[in-house]
Amino acid sequence: MKNNTEELYQWGEDMLTFHLPRWHELPSIDLYMDQLISLIERYLAPLSIPDEKIITPAMVNNYVKMKLIPSPQKKRYNRVHLAYLIVISTFKQVFSLSDIKTAITMQTVVMSEKDSYNLFCEEQEQALQMMLSLILKGGALNSIDPVVMSAIPMKFAALAFANKVLVQKVIHIQPENEIK
Template identity: 45%
Template sequence: MRDVSATPYAQRLLELHLPRYEEIPRIDLYMDQLVGYLEETLAPLYQPHEKIITRSMVNNYVKQGVLAGAAGKKYSRSHVAYLVVICTLKQTFSLSEIDLLIRRQIATFDTRVAYDYYCDALEAAVRALFGPVPSNPRGLASGEEAGDFERDLVLASTAAVAYTLYIKASVAFVQAEAPGRTAT
């Protein structure tokens, strides 16, 4: 059996910690600060050659209505939370799908609750796939209680992202095995 979890990329994924809402800086950030914060925070999810976020991307998300515009050129905690979700989901889903998923969550739950639940679910899905004993990410609740459908959307979308990350780690592993190639 090949140990995909041995790649440096997989090890970074296992150490992933997304900031919970209360851990996001309380002060509003200018664009350059926002981009720097997100690049640092989300670096474990990306290969070194992949672009995490740029000023143009942020502006595009605003233009497309997925992200609210800045207030006086400053971005709030809520903006940061939205962008963490967007940047993690964009590896697997289209921007219109991401917009729908976010809107569904915030229509059902407070932004803080929805965001923290998302972070917990994504980290758990990544740990399940990359842990010492790999397993499937948490299954769906599929209940009839209020919010169950929305929670299932989060569990399914974070599992999809985790599987995308697993494929990226597997590709890095295979590339490392190939003569003349190096893993990232």
């Protein structure tokens, strides 16, 4: 159990410095599909499970068809596509694509895509740091007690569910005309 605790603690310490690229840090040149996929995987690798695909060309094509992201120009993708795909790739692990589309639309109605994306990055990093501080500084990993370690998934799964319920409620109470 001690090795698992140490591994989780090290991951947590590493994640405290996790940084999502802000709008101005995203490439300003157009990218081909393979470059786009490679960048997203690199940016989101610390958040993913090893050997699990974060995004594929088929997913990107489906997001275009579903109008979650704009169509590429001459098979090339720009900063806007990259930002949308980072948000979608992160949120799809928790929410339906329909809810993600609504949430993105709600946000981009009140602020620019650039500001919306930067806000997403800030909020995601703060949420990770808050969660990690509960584990690292709260002492959960200072104990090798199996009961304490086994409670971590349940505690944070319950928090994740509670947050999901709140987000879905806010999304679904918005009048249609406010988000179109």
